[in-house]
Amino acid sequence: MKVCARISVIVLVGITLNACKREQRRFRETPPSATASNAIVMSTLQPGPSVVETGVRNPYEDNAYAVAEGKRLFDQMNCSGCHSHGGGGIGPPLTDDEWIYGSDPENIFSTIVEGRPNGMPSFRGKIPNYQVWELVAYVRALGGLQGKAVRTTRDDHMMFKESEQARDKGHPSPTFVPPTSVKQ
Protein backbone atom coordinates (compact mmCIF):
# COMPACT_ATOMS: atom_id res chain seq x y z
CA MET A 1 0.00 0.00 0.00
CA LYS A 2 2.77 2.40 0.99
CA VAL A 3 4.71 1.59 -2.16
CA CYS A 4 1.58 2.17 -4.21
CA ALA A 5 1.08 5.62 -2.65
CA ARG A 6 4.72 6.53 -3.22
CA ILE A 7 4.56 5.51 -6.84
CA SER A 8 1.39 7.49 -7.45
CA VAL A 9 2.96 10.58 -5.83
CA ILE A 10 6.01 10.24 -8.04
CA VAL A 11 3.83 9.77 -11.11
CA LEU A 12 1.69 12.83 -10.20
CA VAL A 13 4.75 15.01 -9.63
CA GLY A 14 6.20 13.74 -12.90
CA ILE A 15 3.03 14.63 -14.78
CA THR A 16 2.94 18.09 -13.18
CA LEU A 17 6.59 18.80 -13.98
CA ASN A 18 6.04 17.68 -17.53
CA ALA A 19 3.48 20.46 -17.97
CA CYS A 20 6.13 23.07 -17.11
CA LYS A 21 7.69 22.77 -20.54
CA ARG A 22 4.51 23.98 -22.19
CA GLU A 23 4.49 27.24 -20.23
CA GLN A 24 8.22 27.90 -20.14
CA ARG A 25 9.29 31.36 -21.27
CA ARG A 26 12.91 31.35 -22.34
CA PHE A 27 14.08 34.77 -23.39
CA ARG A 28 17.78 34.14 -23.98
CA GLU A 29 18.05 31.18 -26.26
CA THR A 30 20.88 30.08 -28.50
CA PRO A 31 19.14 27.61 -30.81
CA PRO A 32 20.82 25.82 -33.73
CA SER A 33 22.19 28.43 -36.13
CA ALA A 34 21.19 29.06 -39.70
CA THR A 35 24.32 27.39 -41.02
CA ALA A 36 23.03 24.11 -39.58
CA SER A 37 20.13 24.32 -42.00
CA ASN A 38 22.54 23.87 -44.92
CA ALA A 39 22.91 20.22 -43.99
CA ILE A 40 19.15 19.56 -44.12
CA VAL A 41 18.12 17.29 -46.96
CA MET A 42 14.74 16.93 -48.59
CA SER A 43 14.99 13.37 -49.84
CA THR A 44 16.58 10.13 -48.75
CA LEU A 45 17.55 9.52 -52.40
CA GLN A 46 21.13 10.49 -52.98
CA PRO A 47 24.30 9.16 -54.54
CA GLY A 48 26.86 7.55 -52.31
CA PRO A 49 26.33 6.25 -48.76
CA SER A 50 23.11 6.72 -46.79
CA VAL A 51 21.90 10.06 -45.36
CA VAL A 52 23.37 11.20 -42.06
CA GLU A 53 21.05 12.63 -39.36
CA THR A 54 21.44 16.41 -39.21
CA GLY A 55 20.78 16.58 -35.48
CA VAL A 56 18.93 19.92 -35.78
CA ARG A 57 15.98 20.04 -33.39
CA ASN A 58 13.53 22.83 -32.63
CA PRO A 59 13.90 23.79 -28.94
CA TYR A 60 10.38 25.22 -29.02
CA GLU A 61 8.37 22.12 -29.92
CA ASP A 62 5.35 21.85 -27.60
CA ASN A 63 5.96 25.25 -26.02
CA ALA A 64 2.82 27.39 -25.85
CA TYR A 65 4.64 30.70 -25.38
CA ALA A 66 6.85 30.08 -28.42
CA VAL A 67 3.78 29.19 -30.51
CA ALA A 68 2.04 32.41 -29.39
CA GLU A 69 5.18 34.42 -30.22
CA GLY A 70 5.36 32.63 -33.57
CA LYS A 71 1.80 33.66 -34.28
CA ARG A 72 2.61 37.30 -33.49
CA LEU A 73 5.65 37.17 -35.79
CA PHE A 74 3.63 35.42 -38.51
CA ASP A 75 1.44 38.53 -38.71
CA GLN A 76 4.19 41.08 -38.10
CA MET A 77 6.60 39.67 -40.67
CA ASN A 78 3.71 39.64 -43.15
CA CYS A 79 3.63 35.87 -43.72
CA SER A 80 -0.14 36.38 -43.95
CA GLY A 81 0.47 38.52 -47.04
CA CYS A 82 0.93 35.30 -49.04
CA HIS A 83 -0.16 32.45 -46.76
CA SER A 84 -3.25 34.29 -45.51
CA HIS A 85 -3.34 33.16 -41.87
CA GLY A 86 -2.51 29.63 -42.95
CA GLY A 87 -5.36 29.30 -45.45
CA GLY A 88 -3.17 29.97 -48.48
CA GLY A 89 -3.38 32.54 -51.24
CA ILE A 90 -0.36 33.54 -53.25
CA GLY A 91 1.55 31.00 -51.18
CA PRO A 92 0.44 27.46 -50.34
CA PRO A 93 -1.92 26.81 -47.41
CA LEU A 94 -0.29 25.72 -44.17
CA THR A 95 -3.27 24.14 -42.43
CA ASP A 96 -3.47 21.07 -44.65
CA ASP A 97 -1.46 17.88 -44.85
CA GLU A 98 0.55 18.75 -47.94
CA TRP A 99 4.09 19.93 -47.39
CA ILE A 100 5.98 20.60 -50.60
CA TYR A 101 9.34 20.95 -48.84
CA GLY A 102 8.76 18.74 -45.82
CA SER A 103 6.96 19.16 -42.51
CA ASP A 104 9.82 18.44 -40.08
CA PRO A 105 10.89 21.44 -37.97
CA GLU A 106 14.27 21.57 -39.73
CA ASN A 107 12.58 21.53 -43.15
CA ILE A 108 10.33 24.48 -42.27
CA PHE A 109 13.30 26.31 -40.72
CA SER A 110 15.26 25.84 -43.91
CA THR A 111 12.27 27.00 -46.00
CA ILE A 112 12.08 30.27 -44.05
CA VAL A 113 15.84 30.89 -43.90
CA GLU A 114 16.73 29.81 -47.46
CA GLY A 115 13.53 30.69 -49.27
CA ARG A 116 11.97 28.47 -51.93
CA PRO A 117 11.45 28.76 -55.70
CA ASN A 118 8.42 30.63 -57.06
CA GLY A 119 8.09 33.32 -54.46
CA MET A 120 9.08 32.30 -50.94
CA PRO A 121 11.74 34.87 -50.02
CA SER A 122 14.79 34.11 -47.90
CA PHE A 123 14.68 35.61 -44.43
CA ARG A 124 18.34 34.89 -43.70
CA GLY A 125 19.74 37.68 -41.54
CA LYS A 126 16.34 39.39 -41.34
CA ILE A 127 14.84 37.37 -38.50
CA PRO A 128 16.99 36.09 -35.61
CA ASN A 129 17.30 32.31 -35.49
CA TYR A 130 15.30 31.85 -32.31
CA GLN A 131 12.40 33.78 -33.79
CA VAL A 132 12.53 31.60 -36.91
CA TRP A 133 12.24 28.57 -34.62
CA GLU A 134 9.21 30.22 -32.95
CA LEU A 135 7.69 30.68 -36.40
CA VAL A 136 8.44 27.02 -37.15
CA ALA A 137 6.63 26.00 -33.95
CA TYR A 138 3.61 28.08 -34.97
CA VAL A 139 3.54 26.86 -38.57
CA ARG A 140 3.61 23.29 -37.31
CA ALA A 141 0.79 24.11 -34.90
CA LEU A 142 -1.19 25.47 -37.87
CA GLY A 143 -0.75 22.14 -39.59
CA GLY A 144 -1.78 20.25 -36.47
CA LEU A 145 1.69 18.79 -36.01
CA GLN A 146 2.27 20.09 -32.51
CA GLY A 147 1.31 18.07 -29.45
CA LYS A 148 -2.25 18.19 -28.21
CA ALA A 149 -1.34 20.44 -25.25
CA VAL A 150 -0.08 23.18 -27.54
CA ARG A 151 -2.77 22.79 -30.15
CA THR A 152 -5.22 24.78 -28.08
CA THR A 153 -2.77 27.50 -27.19
CA ARG A 154 -3.84 30.97 -26.22
CA ASP A 155 -2.21 34.22 -27.25
CA ASP A 156 -0.39 36.53 -24.92
CA HIS A 157 -2.64 39.34 -26.07
CA MET A 158 -6.44 39.57 -26.06
CA MET A 159 -8.24 37.14 -28.34
CA PHE A 160 -11.23 38.32 -30.31
CA LYS A 161 -11.80 34.90 -31.82
CA GLU A 162 -10.80 31.37 -31.05
CA SER A 163 -7.21 30.53 -31.95
CA GLU A 164 -6.92 28.68 -35.23
CA GLN A 165 -5.05 25.86 -33.56
CA ALA A 166 -8.09 25.21 -31.41
CA ARG A 167 -10.37 24.83 -34.40
CA ASP A 168 -10.82 21.70 -36.49
CA LYS A 169 -8.30 21.21 -39.22
CA GLY A 170 -9.20 22.90 -42.48
CA HIS A 171 -9.15 21.23 -45.90
CA PRO A 172 -8.70 23.84 -48.64
CA SER A 173 -10.34 22.78 -51.87
CA PRO A 174 -10.90 24.43 -55.27
CA THR A 175 -14.62 24.78 -54.55
CA PHE A 176 -14.61 26.68 -51.30
CA VAL A 177 -17.13 25.59 -48.70
CA PRO A 178 -17.46 27.82 -45.61
CA PRO A 179 -16.38 25.87 -42.55
CA THR A 180 -19.33 24.73 -40.49
CA SER A 181 -17.43 22.92 -37.79
CA VAL A 182 -15.88 26.05 -36.25
CA LYS A 183 -16.40 25.90 -32.52
CA GLN A 184 -17.61 29.20 -31.12
Next chain:
Amino acid sequence: MMATRCRVQLGTAARFTLPVFALTMSACSGFQSALDPKGPRAAEVARLHWTLTAIATAVYIIVIGALVYALWRASTREPFIDEHQYHENPDQAGVMKRGVIIGVTATAIILGVFLVLSVSTGSAVATVRGDKPLRIDVVGHQWWWEVNYDDPIPQNQVKTANEIHVPVGRSVLLKMRSSDVIHSFWAPNLSGKKDLIPGHETVTWFRADTAGVYRGQCAEFCGYQHAKMAFYIVAEPRVDFEHWLDQQRGPAPKATDSLTQTGERVFLSGACAMCHTIGGTGAGGNIGPDLTHLASRRTIAAGTLPMTTGNLAGWILDPQSIKPGTKMPPTQLDPQSLQALLAYLGSLK
Protein backbone atom coordinates in the same frame (compact mmCIF):
# COMPACT_ATOMS: atom_id res chain seq x y z
CA MET B 1 20.16 48.93 33.26
CA MET B 2 16.51 49.23 32.40
CA ALA B 3 16.96 52.76 31.12
CA THR B 4 19.85 51.71 28.88
CA ARG B 5 17.85 48.94 27.31
CA CYS B 6 14.97 51.33 26.75
CA ARG B 7 17.26 53.80 25.02
CA VAL B 8 18.69 51.07 22.82
CA GLN B 9 15.22 49.97 21.78
CA LEU B 10 14.16 53.53 21.04
CA GLY B 11 17.30 54.02 18.99
CA THR B 12 16.58 50.89 16.94
CA ALA B 13 12.98 51.91 16.41
CA ALA B 14 14.03 55.36 15.27
CA ARG B 15 16.65 53.90 12.95
CA PHE B 16 13.99 51.82 11.21
CA THR B 17 11.10 54.27 11.34
CA LEU B 18 12.86 57.44 10.23
CA PRO B 19 14.03 56.23 6.80
CA VAL B 20 10.62 54.67 6.13
CA PHE B 21 8.94 57.92 7.14
CA ALA B 22 11.36 59.93 5.00
CA LEU B 23 10.69 57.62 2.04
CA THR B 24 6.95 58.09 2.44
CA MET B 25 7.29 61.85 2.61
CA SER B 26 9.60 61.96 -0.41
CA ALA B 27 6.66 60.76 -2.49
CA CYS B 28 4.94 64.09 -1.80
CA SER B 29 7.12 66.04 -4.19
CA GLY B 30 8.88 65.02 -7.34
CA PHE B 31 8.41 64.31 -10.97
CA GLN B 32 6.02 61.40 -10.60
CA SER B 33 3.70 62.33 -7.77
CA ALA B 34 -0.03 62.97 -7.60
CA LEU B 35 0.58 65.24 -4.59
CA ASP B 36 2.67 67.67 -6.63
CA PRO B 37 0.10 68.79 -9.25
CA LYS B 38 1.28 70.77 -12.27
CA GLY B 39 -2.02 71.07 -14.10
CA PRO B 40 -5.74 71.68 -13.39
CA ARG B 41 -6.72 68.01 -13.56
CA ALA B 42 -4.16 66.80 -11.07
CA ALA B 43 -4.83 69.89 -8.91
CA GLU B 44 -8.52 68.98 -8.58
CA VAL B 45 -7.63 65.46 -7.54
CA ALA B 46 -4.95 66.66 -5.11
CA ARG B 47 -7.42 69.11 -3.54
CA LEU B 48 -9.95 66.30 -3.08
CA HIS B 49 -7.22 64.11 -1.59
CA TRP B 50 -6.17 66.70 0.99
CA THR B 51 -9.79 67.57 1.91
CA LEU B 52 -10.70 63.91 2.47
CA THR B 53 -7.47 63.33 4.40
CA ALA B 54 -8.13 66.37 6.65
CA ILE B 55 -11.71 65.31 7.44
CA ALA B 56 -10.71 61.68 8.00
CA THR B 57 -7.88 62.78 10.32
CA ALA B 58 -10.26 64.97 12.34
CA VAL B 59 -12.74 62.08 12.65
CA TYR B 60 -9.95 59.73 13.70
CA ILE B 61 -8.71 62.14 16.39
CA ILE B 62 -12.26 62.68 17.76
CA VAL B 63 -13.04 58.94 17.86
CA ILE B 64 -9.74 58.02 19.51
CA GLY B 65 -10.18 60.96 21.93
CA ALA B 66 -13.66 59.74 22.87
CA LEU B 67 -12.33 56.22 23.40
CA VAL B 68 -9.51 57.42 25.65
CA TYR B 69 -11.97 59.60 27.61
CA ALA B 70 -14.37 56.66 28.04
CA LEU B 71 -11.59 54.37 29.28
CA TRP B 72 -10.31 57.03 31.68
CA ARG B 73 -13.80 57.73 33.04
CA ALA B 74 -14.60 54.05 33.44
CA SER B 75 -11.48 53.57 35.53
CA THR B 76 -12.43 56.41 37.91
CA ARG B 77 -16.00 55.26 38.47
CA GLU B 78 -17.83 52.65 40.50
CA PRO B 79 -18.60 49.73 38.17
CA PHE B 80 -22.24 48.78 37.51
CA ILE B 81 -23.37 46.00 39.79
CA ASP B 82 -26.13 44.61 37.62
CA GLU B 83 -28.33 45.41 34.64
CA HIS B 84 -31.16 46.35 36.97
CA GLN B 85 -29.25 49.32 38.30
CA TYR B 86 -28.51 50.52 34.76
CA HIS B 87 -32.21 50.61 33.85
CA GLU B 88 -33.04 52.49 36.97
CA ASN B 89 -30.72 55.30 35.88
CA PRO B 90 -32.61 57.13 33.08
CA ASP B 91 -30.01 59.93 32.99
CA GLN B 92 -27.27 57.52 31.96
CA ALA B 93 -29.44 55.89 29.25
CA GLY B 94 -30.40 59.30 27.84
CA VAL B 95 -26.77 60.39 27.50
CA MET B 96 -25.88 57.17 25.70
CA LYS B 97 -28.85 57.45 23.34
CA ARG B 98 -27.91 61.03 22.48
CA GLY B 99 -24.32 59.95 21.85
CA VAL B 100 -25.40 57.26 19.39
CA ILE B 101 -27.78 59.61 17.54
CA ILE B 102 -25.10 62.31 17.20
CA GLY B 103 -22.54 59.76 16.02
CA VAL B 104 -24.79 58.25 13.33
CA THR B 105 -25.96 61.67 12.09
CA ALA B 106 -22.41 63.02 11.90
CA THR B 107 -21.28 59.92 9.98
CA ALA B 108 -24.15 60.27 7.48
CA ILE B 109 -23.42 63.98 6.97
CA ILE B 110 -19.67 63.42 6.51
CA LEU B 111 -20.24 60.59 3.99
CA GLY B 112 -22.74 62.84 2.16
CA VAL B 113 -20.11 65.59 1.98
CA PHE B 114 -17.56 63.07 0.67
CA LEU B 115 -20.01 61.97 -2.03
CA VAL B 116 -20.71 65.56 -3.14
CA LEU B 117 -16.98 66.39 -3.15
CA SER B 118 -15.95 63.35 -5.18
CA VAL B 119 -18.79 63.66 -7.71
CA SER B 120 -18.09 67.37 -8.24
CA THR B 121 -14.36 66.65 -8.66
CA GLY B 122 -15.23 63.89 -11.11
CA SER B 123 -17.31 66.21 -13.26
CA ALA B 124 -14.74 69.03 -13.03
CA VAL B 125 -12.05 66.65 -14.24
CA ALA B 126 -14.09 65.02 -17.01
CA THR B 127 -14.49 67.94 -19.41
CA VAL B 128 -11.69 69.44 -21.48
CA ARG B 129 -10.94 73.03 -20.52
CA GLY B 130 -10.13 75.65 -23.12
CA ASP B 131 -11.00 75.47 -26.81
CA LYS B 132 -8.87 74.00 -29.60
CA PRO B 133 -7.00 71.40 -27.55
CA LEU B 134 -3.90 69.82 -29.07
CA ARG B 135 -4.84 66.36 -30.32
CA ILE B 136 -2.40 63.51 -29.79
CA ASP B 137 -2.99 59.83 -30.52
CA VAL B 138 -1.39 57.39 -28.11
CA VAL B 139 -1.10 53.67 -28.82
CA GLY B 140 -0.03 51.27 -26.07
CA HIS B 141 2.22 48.37 -27.02
CA GLN B 142 3.90 45.68 -24.96
CA TRP B 143 5.98 47.54 -23.55
CA TRP B 144 6.25 51.00 -25.02
CA TRP B 145 4.14 53.99 -26.02
CA GLU B 146 3.55 55.11 -29.59
CA VAL B 147 2.78 58.83 -29.88
CA ASN B 148 1.23 60.36 -33.00
CA TYR B 149 0.67 64.08 -33.58
CA ASP B 150 -2.27 64.30 -35.92
CA ASP B 151 -2.38 66.90 -38.70
CA PRO B 152 -4.76 67.35 -41.65
CA ILE B 153 -1.68 67.58 -43.93
CA PRO B 154 -0.16 64.08 -43.95
CA GLN B 155 3.45 65.27 -44.27
CA ASN B 156 3.03 67.27 -41.07
CA GLN B 157 2.06 64.23 -39.03
CA VAL B 158 4.66 63.29 -36.46
CA LYS B 159 5.32 59.87 -35.00
CA THR B 160 7.51 59.35 -31.97
CA ALA B 161 7.70 57.08 -28.93
CA ASN B 162 7.74 57.25 -25.14
CA GLU B 163 8.04 61.03 -25.09
CA ILE B 164 5.09 63.42 -25.33
CA HIS B 165 6.02 67.04 -25.96
CA VAL B 166 3.26 69.53 -25.11
CA PRO B 167 3.03 73.32 -25.01
CA VAL B 168 2.58 74.87 -21.55
CA GLY B 169 -0.89 76.24 -20.87
CA ARG B 170 -2.69 74.49 -23.74
CA SER B 171 -5.07 71.62 -23.14
CA VAL B 172 -4.06 68.30 -24.69
CA LEU B 173 -6.65 65.79 -25.83
CA LEU B 174 -5.35 62.23 -25.90
CA LYS B 175 -7.08 59.59 -28.03
CA MET B 176 -5.79 56.26 -26.87
CA ARG B 177 -5.76 52.74 -28.30
CA SER B 178 -3.96 49.52 -27.51
CA SER B 179 -2.43 47.05 -29.93
CA ASP B 180 -2.40 44.06 -27.60
CA VAL B 181 -3.52 44.05 -23.95
CA ILE B 182 -5.04 46.62 -21.61
CA HIS B 183 -2.61 49.35 -20.59
CA SER B 184 -3.27 52.44 -18.50
CA PHE B 185 -1.97 55.97 -19.07
CA TRP B 186 -0.89 57.64 -15.85
CA ALA B 187 1.11 60.83 -15.47
CA PRO B 188 0.42 61.62 -11.80
CA ASN B 189 1.58 65.25 -11.90
CA LEU B 190 -0.84 66.06 -14.72
CA SER B 191 -3.72 63.62 -14.89
CA GLY B 192 -5.32 60.57 -13.38
CA LYS B 193 -5.33 57.09 -14.88
CA LYS B 194 -7.12 56.15 -18.09
CA ASP B 195 -7.11 52.66 -19.56
CA LEU B 196 -6.07 51.84 -23.12
CA ILE B 197 -8.33 49.05 -24.28
CA PRO B 198 -7.84 46.86 -27.38
CA GLY B 199 -10.52 47.49 -29.99
CA HIS B 200 -11.90 50.53 -28.19
CA GLU B 201 -10.79 54.15 -28.26
CA THR B 202 -10.60 55.99 -24.95
CA VAL B 203 -10.13 59.71 -24.45
CA THR B 204 -8.47 61.71 -21.74
CA TRP B 205 -6.98 65.19 -21.42
CA PHE B 206 -4.54 67.20 -19.37
CA ARG B 207 -2.94 70.60 -19.27
CA ALA B 208 0.52 71.43 -17.99
CA ASP B 209 0.68 74.85 -16.36
CA THR B 210 4.37 74.69 -15.47
CA ALA B 211 7.19 73.82 -17.83
CA GLY B 212 9.05 70.68 -16.87
CA VAL B 213 9.59 66.98 -17.54
CA TYR B 214 7.04 64.70 -15.90
CA ARG B 215 7.37 60.96 -15.71
CA GLY B 216 4.39 58.75 -16.44
CA GLN B 217 3.91 55.02 -16.18
CA CYS B 218 1.64 52.22 -17.34
CA ALA B 219 -0.75 51.67 -14.45
CA GLU B 220 -2.42 48.41 -15.51
CA PHE B 221 -0.46 45.18 -15.30
CA CYS B 222 0.26 44.30 -18.92
CA GLY B 223 2.79 41.48 -18.81
CA TYR B 224 6.42 40.77 -18.06
CA GLN B 225 7.82 44.28 -18.51
CA HIS B 226 4.88 46.31 -17.21
CA ALA B 227 7.21 48.02 -14.71
CA LYS B 228 9.50 49.18 -17.51
CA MET B 229 6.77 50.83 -19.56
CA ALA B 230 7.30 54.48 -18.73
CA PHE B 231 7.02 57.68 -20.70
CA TYR B 232 7.94 61.32 -20.26
CA ILE B 233 5.76 64.36 -20.78
CA VAL B 234 7.91 67.31 -21.74
CA ALA B 235 5.99 70.54 -21.15
CA GLU B 236 7.76 73.47 -22.78
CA PRO B 237 6.93 77.03 -23.84
CA ARG B 238 4.94 77.36 -27.04
CA VAL B 239 7.90 78.55 -29.15
CA ASP B 240 10.09 75.63 -28.05
CA PHE B 241 7.25 73.19 -28.71
CA GLU B 242 6.67 74.52 -32.25
CA HIS B 243 10.41 74.29 -32.90
CA TRP B 244 10.46 70.69 -31.67
CA LEU B 245 7.43 69.78 -33.80
CA ASP B 246 9.00 71.37 -36.90
CA GLN B 247 12.19 69.44 -36.38
CA GLN B 248 10.30 66.15 -35.83
CA ARG B 249 8.33 66.65 -39.05
CA GLY B 250 11.43 66.41 -41.22
CA PRO B 251 12.93 63.15 -42.46
CA ALA B 252 15.97 61.69 -40.74
CA PRO B 253 19.22 63.60 -41.35
CA LYS B 254 21.16 62.21 -44.31
CA ALA B 255 24.18 60.05 -43.53
CA THR B 256 27.09 62.21 -44.64
CA ASP B 257 30.39 60.60 -43.61
CA SER B 258 31.47 57.07 -44.46
CA LEU B 259 30.92 55.76 -40.90
CA THR B 260 27.25 56.80 -40.71
CA GLN B 261 26.72 55.63 -44.27
CA THR B 262 28.00 52.19 -43.27
CA GLY B 263 25.71 52.35 -40.25
CA GLU B 264 22.73 53.13 -42.44
CA ARG B 265 23.60 50.15 -44.62
CA VAL B 266 23.83 47.89 -41.54
CA PHE B 267 20.42 49.11 -40.41
CA LEU B 268 18.74 48.67 -43.80
CA SER B 269 20.26 45.30 -44.69
CA GLY B 270 19.89 43.62 -41.29
CA ALA B 271 16.99 42.71 -39.06
CA CYS B 272 16.47 46.32 -37.77
CA ALA B 273 14.50 47.45 -40.80
CA MET B 274 12.01 44.59 -40.37
CA CYS B 275 10.47 46.32 -37.34
CA HIS B 276 11.60 49.98 -37.27
CA THR B 277 10.93 53.00 -39.46
CA ILE B 278 13.46 55.71 -40.28
CA GLY B 279 11.78 58.46 -42.28
CA GLY B 280 13.55 59.21 -45.55
CA THR B 281 15.06 55.72 -45.88
CA GLY B 282 13.71 52.39 -47.05
CA ALA B 283 13.09 51.22 -43.50
CA GLY B 284 9.33 51.21 -42.90
CA GLY B 285 8.60 48.56 -40.28
CA ASN B 286 5.79 49.47 -37.91
CA ILE B 287 6.27 46.84 -35.21
CA GLY B 288 8.79 48.69 -33.06
CA PRO B 289 9.13 52.40 -32.27
CA ASP B 290 9.78 54.92 -35.07
CA LEU B 291 13.49 55.80 -34.96
CA THR B 292 13.49 58.79 -37.34
CA HIS B 293 14.63 61.19 -34.60
CA LEU B 294 15.84 58.65 -32.08
CA ALA B 295 18.82 60.66 -30.81
CA SER B 296 16.58 63.59 -29.86
CA ARG B 297 14.83 61.51 -27.19
CA ARG B 298 15.86 61.37 -23.56
CA THR B 299 15.58 57.64 -22.98
CA ILE B 300 15.53 54.28 -24.74
CA ALA B 301 13.37 51.21 -24.14
CA ALA B 302 10.40 53.17 -22.74
CA GLY B 303 12.19 55.10 -20.03
CA THR B 304 14.35 52.14 -18.99
CA LEU B 305 17.77 53.66 -19.78
CA PRO B 306 19.07 57.16 -20.48
CA MET B 307 19.95 57.77 -24.11
CA THR B 308 23.69 57.20 -24.33
CA THR B 309 25.80 55.43 -26.93
CA GLY B 310 26.82 52.74 -24.44
CA ASN B 311 23.24 52.02 -23.38
CA LEU B 312 22.15 51.89 -27.00
CA ALA B 313 24.91 49.39 -27.77
CA GLY B 314 23.88 47.18 -24.83
CA TRP B 315 20.25 47.41 -25.84
CA ILE B 316 20.92 46.43 -29.47
CA LEU B 317 23.20 43.50 -28.63
CA ASP B 318 21.28 41.99 -25.72
CA PRO B 319 17.93 43.63 -24.91
CA GLN B 320 16.76 40.49 -23.10
CA SER B 321 19.23 41.08 -20.27
CA ILE B 322 17.97 44.66 -19.81
CA LYS B 323 14.27 43.99 -20.26
CA PRO B 324 13.62 40.21 -20.22
CA GLY B 325 10.73 39.29 -22.47
CA THR B 326 10.83 42.44 -24.59
CA LYS B 327 9.80 41.93 -28.21
CA MET B 328 13.14 43.35 -29.38
CA PRO B 329 15.38 40.38 -30.30
CA PRO B 330 19.13 40.39 -29.68
CA THR B 331 21.17 41.32 -32.74
CA GLN B 332 24.54 39.79 -33.51
CA LEU B 333 26.89 42.38 -34.99
CA ASP B 334 30.62 42.47 -35.50
CA PRO B 335 32.37 45.40 -33.74
CA GLN B 336 32.82 47.49 -36.90
CA SER B 337 29.16 47.16 -37.89
CA LEU B 338 28.05 47.95 -34.34
CA GLN B 339 30.18 51.11 -34.13
CA ALA B 340 28.92 52.26 -37.52
CA LEU B 341 25.31 51.55 -36.53
CA LEU B 342 25.73 53.45 -33.25
CA ALA B 343 27.23 56.42 -35.10
CA TYR B 344 24.32 56.39 -37.53
CA LEU B 345 21.65 56.12 -34.81
CA GLY B 346 23.42 58.84 -32.83
CA SER B 347 23.17 61.14 -35.84
CA LEU B 348 19.37 60.83 -35.97
CA LYS B 349 18.68 64.09 -34.16
